[in-house]
Amino acid sequence: MxxxxxxxxxxxxxxxxxxxxxxxxxxxxxxxxxxxxxxxxxxxxxxxxxxxxxxxxxxxxxxxxxxxxxxxxxxxxxxxxxxxxxxxxxxxxxxxxxxxxxxxxxxxxxxxxxxxxxxEMMYGAAKGMNDFVLVTLGTGLGSGFVANGKLIYGHDGFAGELGHLIAVRDGRMCGCGRRGCLETYCSATGIVLTAKEWLAQRNDATVLREHAGHLTSHMIHEAAEQGDAFALELFEFTGKILGQTLADVMVITSPEAFIFFGGLARAGELLLAPTRRHMENNMLNVFKNKVAFILSALPDxxxxxxxxxxxxx
Known part of the structure; x- marks a missing residue:
């Protein structure tokens, strides 16, 4: 058999x-x-x-x-x-x-x-869900949109590229050739870019300054867990951009959940708390307090x- x-x-x-x-x-x-x-x-x-x-x-x-x-x-x-x-x-x-x-x-x-x-639909946190968005926060920012129980591919197979929504007009150059894409701010790479820009522009006392030449998102996560004010502000800034963008996403497919996966998502509430707050503050009233934030149930x-x-x- x-x-x-x-x-x-x-x-x-x-x-x-x-x-x-x-x-x-x-x-x-x-x-x-x-x-x-x-x-x-x-x-x-x-x-x-x-x-x-x-x-x-x-x-x-x-x-x-x-x-x-x-x-x-x-x-x-x-x-x-x-x-x-x-x-x-x-x-x-x-x-x-x-x-x-x-x-x-x-x-x-x-x-x-x-x-x-x-x-995630078959093995993970989205079992039984018909409407959700998976957001992968790694080197880049990927996503998958599920509506009415089906993955949205679009007419050409390339739908659902959340990482390439313009989050900051005339912002950072993205590898796709456009400026201000969400992944240039809210990926593991993006939060490191923000940190390096701020370290060059500001004089904050932070443990991250000694790692400026080889900074990683994991180092920022560790510093924030230790109460480093500069690192905490980085998560607040990143969460603001991500949350404002997710508020816009809500009006397109009205998902019941955003599911987060990837290295930067391991920061948990350090990132998700400001993201949720800024999303709700910018949400159309009809969508407020309806969407769940869930971490992926799949092993990394x-x-x-x-x-x-x-x-x-």
Whole structure:
């Protein structure tokens, strides 16, 4: 008797993680390999096949229902990665087709934030929810919008890019080529940029000043937990921009919850308290006090694999 299993693959700018997952969201086996170091996408796919084939053979090819892939700029409709700025290959890459031919398994691809959203629906905090927004606060800011129980892809597969709403008009330059995108302020990278700007402009006494050359969002989190006034102000500022933007998001899909995931979200109420306050202060009256703030229930280390595998089901 076959056991229904899914192969989940998460393609990051530095590493690719993969794992075989059962219907209960349990990872049977997993591994990783560098995404970089392959001159072409074809060489990368061949190297990935060589890593995956022993896992597939061990699980039994007939037990694998399919392959789910989460990738930057992944398009669910076409199965292509289109002009991903943080991957080493340029242009449009038909990755789902390439992996289908390499593994002889049906492959489904979407962008990494959408994969995380589907994983949250199937295995995590969004079980049973029909209307929510997942916000991933990592190096960038990703998101997935679910309305009426369905992930919103839009007509071209690229809907729901919360990180590229303009949060500050004529603000910081974003990697997408526009100015003031939300992720340039409210991601792990964004809060570090704010800290460096303030340290250069101001004379605050803060433990962060000694780390100015190699500052991380985790250092800011630790300093804020220790009561550092400068670090606490950084979270207040970041939460203000994020909260004001989420107040605008409310009028589009009226979600029952915002679910937060990623490194910066681990700051918990240091970030979420000011975010909630500024959101409610800027909310249209009809939406006030209706939306929940929830931290992701998926384990950080395995969330990307689980999210990708959920595409299969």
């Amino acid at each position: 076959t056991r229904p299993l899914a192969l989940g693959i998460d393609i990051g700018g530095t590493n690719t993680k993969y794992g075989i997952v059962n219907r209960r969201g349990e990872i049977v086996t997993k591994g990783s390999m560098p995404t970089t170091g392959h001159a072409t996408a074809h060489e990368y796919v061949n190297a990935l096949r060589d890593q995956l084939q022993p896992l597939i053979d061990e699980a039994g090819h007939g037990n694998i229902t399919g392959v789910g892939i989460g990738a930057p700029n992944g398009n669910f409709f076409t199965g292509e990665i289109a002009f991903a700025p943080n991957l080493p290959w340029r242009g449009v890459i038909p990755l789902a087709k390439m992996l289908n031919e390499a593994l002889h398994l049906p492959c489904t691809l979407t962008n990494d934030a959408n994969a995380a959203t589907i994983g 280390a395995d969330a990307a694999i689980l999210g990708a595998s959920a595409l299969v089901w």
